[in-house]
Amino acid sequence: MSKTHNLDLLNNSISYFREAVNYAQRDGSETNQWKFAIVHVVQAMELAFKEYLRRIHPAFIWEAIDKPDKTVSMKVALARLRNPSIGKVAISNQEASKIEKAIELRNELTHFEFNHQHAHIELKFAEIFAFVMFFYRSHLGLTTAEFADEEQHQRIIRLVRARAELLEKTRAYIKQEDVGDLWICPSCTEGTFVVAEEQCCFCHHREKVVDCESCGQATLASDVADTSDLFDWEYDEGLARILEDFGMAHSGCPECVSSIKEKIEELRRAQYLEDMAMDARALR
Ligand SMILES: [Zn+2]
Ligand SMILES: [Zn+2]
Structure with a gap:
């Protein structure tokens, strides 16, 4: 330069x-x-x-x-x-x-x-x-x-x-009309997303509201995340399949995804300690 x-x-x-x-x-x-x-x-x-x-x-x-x-x-x-x-x-x-x-x-x-x-x-x-x-x-x-x-x-x-x-x-319109629950709109980031209408009344962004597979709470479709990469997988002849899902839902809202993550980590730790104890007994 x-x-x-x-x-x-x-x-x-x-x-x-x-x-x-x-x-x-x-x-x-x-x-x-x-x-x-x-x-x-x-x-x-x-x-x-x-x-x-x-x-x-x-x-x-x-x-x-x-x-x-x-x-x-x-x-x-x-x-x-x-x-x-x-x-x-x-x-x-x-x-x-x-x-x-x-x-x-x-x-x-x-x-x-x-x-x-x-x-x-x-x-x-x-x-x-x-x-x-x-x-x-x-x-x-x-x-x-x-x-x-x-x-x-x-x-x-x-x-x-x-x-x-x-x-x-x-905002005045929202106050006047009874539009029901309002969420933060993922497009304009204003608190103007009308849940019942599945649409933002400010920027008109449309999005499906779905039930979280894990907790059942209504959540924006774009917030639902897949949890399957947290599970144990098995690879056989080029095919991948879930070996252990720890009894957890395969998708969830952001809160559920983080709690599923924590629970699986806990279960893995417990399993690890159990395996160690088994090994120790076997060596005795
Ligand atoms: Zn919006
Ligand atoms: Zn949830």
């Missing part, structure tokens, strides 16, 4: 940011618009992080400081930023996990089939957009005019507010 390339980190970040703003302010609620907006704003954040680390020491933009061939991953960049002896940037755990989620989402959007609701992407965009603006201003010493036109900036702020208002309206 040449010296000029280093100097371009900030300019590149700003041009990604401006592109993100362009996508975000297009009219309509087309999903692709938000897909491109978030991919660009996350890219802007990534470059802004690198610029910040470069200002501390150019070596910090490399993944391994003694191997200048691969630039730092977002995970490592974030850890360096938060490190009190390197970046000294105060980023709460909640904020950090939002950033990590946004990076995961960006990777998904770039590499896989796109299956998110646009309201979810819009929310993520708003969060990261606000964070990048804050980062530009307070950590890279930029003024708003240096990374966004005043008018554009105002439009995005309005958009973010419009979304907050929409969420308020959804």
